[in-house]
Amino acid sequence: MNKEKNDNNLILVTFARLPIFDAKKNLWGYELVYLSCDDKYIAPSRQNQTMTADFAAGTSLAIEQMLDKGKKIMVNFSQQNILDNLPYALPPGRTVIKITDPGPLDSLAPTLEKLKADGYQITVNWTHTTCQDIFEPADIICQDISGMGVPDLDCIYTKTVPYGALLLANRVQDQIGFDVCRRAGFSLFQGAFFKQPEDVSVKKMLSATISKFHLMEAMEQKDPDFSKLAAAIQADVAISYRLLSHLNSASFGFRQKIDSIKDAITMLGWHNLKNWLRVVLLAEVSENKHASELIFLSAQRGKFLEQICQDHDFWGFEPDSLSLLGIFSLLDALLNRPMGEIVKYLPLSDTLKGALCMEDNNEYVPFLKLARSFEEAEFDRSDAMMNQLGLDTTKVKLAYGGALDWANKFCEMQK
Structure with missing residues (x-):
């Protein structure tokens, strides 16, 4: 757990670490989701109002303790966070920047270009928008698959292919969901599916x-x-x-x-x-x-x-x-x-x-x-x-x- 202090009190910060797996079910990395211990969960869309450079620097220390070398970490940043260069507090080569408020990226494009050149990757949530330029810098496109069927997943894959990004399926709850998403073309998977038994049998206990x-x-x-x-x-x-x-x-x-x-x-x-x-x-x-x-x-x-x-x-x-x-x-x-x-x-x-x-x-x-x-x-x-x-x-x-x-x-x- 990371601790951050200001002039008035002690702010206690921790994270949920959500594992992300590849198509072979090997661990690819983690998404870290911020949780303030003395306040309610701060939604990613509002983190630009609360996230400071000191917090980001503290985060870097926390992840060095938490994560294996070579594993990716995905962290939410608002456009303002990115313009303030907060991602640079985290290690390049391992950090994936997840843009929490996708929209027109005209003012952000030079900063994203520099971040990518410096070894950072970009994740954007898939959204049905006419502003397609938000997907151009994406290395990963993330989709919440809750309630989706095969036709929906196939449609998303078809629409995202031109961007050359990996597709990440979020909220994959079971093995069936994993298999469906994998066949639809998704490359990365996040959700509770790995907590479920595979090929459950009543074979004799060793x-x-x-x-x-x-x-x-x-x-x-x-x-x-x-x-x-x-x-x-x-x-x-x-x-x-x-x-x-x-x-x-x-x-x-x-x-x-x-x-x-x-x-x-x-x-x-x-x-x-x-x-x-x-x-x-x-x-x-x-x-x-x-x-x-x-x-x-x-x-x-x-x-x-x-x-x-x-x-x-x-x-x-x-x-x-x-x-x-x-x-x-x-x-x-x-x-x-x-x-x-x-x-x-x-x-x-x-x-x-x-x-x-x-x-x-x-x-x-x-x-x-x-x-x-x-x-x-x-x-x-x-x-x-x-x-x-x-x-x-x-x-x-x-x-x-x-x-x-x-x-x-x-x-x-x-x-």
């Missing part, structure tokens, strides 16, 4: 996967026998190797080498170690090519929901239960299996299992929906949900920013 679930069950005991637990973790060669390599890295800086899982529990503390192990176990059982992004989201959801619970103790929920709910909420996509089959193996209460299956009237389900609304930058929806749930909006937004940072740092250590 014994190695079941053993990981048994380890999870041992970890989630209220009063675990740490000697037995350490032995169980030590017996899993892959998990114990990753754990000990992680703890003996320079990022921890322990003076003496940690040679056993029992020592690791003592040095790191069980609560911290358990959070790490939960996410590592997800990585070990994953059968999805989007595993890295799904694991990031799982870690982020777990931390986000845990922090919400800690900040709103009047709900009576246990922070650890909310953490588990978030971490396990994408297991169906990670394993490409129905969630109803997976929950049979999970060390969870029936209520939490019902929430993972998105059962109606389940008291935990609104929290999963809230997490999804943040992830997908549906901030109008998240504001309404926070009000409905009686949550402190500033605390929730800060929790989201903190979870984003925590998940990013955690995933960095797994590389």
Whole structure:
């Protein structure tokens, strides 16, 4: 999360990072959508009134922490932002400028030409307008495909071909939508489709996967026998190797080498170690090519929901239960299996299992929906949900920013 200070108060800023995939479902990059933690979501069309050079410079620091080298970042800028040269605060070669208020670009054309020459790319939303010159500088043309059928998509492709730009399909919700858009000629895809299981089957669960679930069950005991637990973790060669390599890295800086899982529990503390192990176990059982992004989201959801619970103790929920709910909420996509089959193996209460299956009237389900609304930058929806749930909006937004940072740092250590 990025922090920016003015003369009067501290302005807290964070982002939703929306992954963008290519036609082979490889991660192409992210769109970063701005969210002020002490105010409501600022629509891109109004960001020119609030976005400053200091904010843009801070953004550059944030994305260097968040994103892998070589991945693109797409950031919204108004025409005025561009005339003020704010994109130059972000790294060329990686930054894609998304123009939020397309219109006649006569006054903007020289600036866009220079930006492109300096290594920046341009994205414009497709719009039915007689002012076609707005698409001339575009490297990418973006289209919200909500409610569109094949004829609509084919028509858009035909009309955009003369500009030589890549087509990005936004709000692709499922695998069917992805396939339809890909066949229609779209090259880039954004939406919740990657969170859905692919080729869901009821094939037999692998014994190695079941053993990981048994380890999870041992970890989630209220009063675990740490000697037995350490032995169980030590017996899993892959998990114990990753754990000990992680703890003996320079990022921890322990003076003496940690040679056993029992020592690791003592040095790191069980609560911290358990959070790490939960996410590592997800990585070990994953059968999805989007595993890295799904694991990031799982870690982020777990931390986000845990922090919400800690900040709103009047709900009576246990922070650890909310953490588990978030971490396990994408297991169906990670394993490409129905969630109803997976929950049979999970060390969870029936209520939490019902929430993972998105059962109606389940008291935990609104929290999963809230997490999804943040992830997908549906901030109008998240504001309404926070009000409905009686949550402190500033605390929730800060929790989201903190979870984003925590998940990013955690995933960095797994590389």
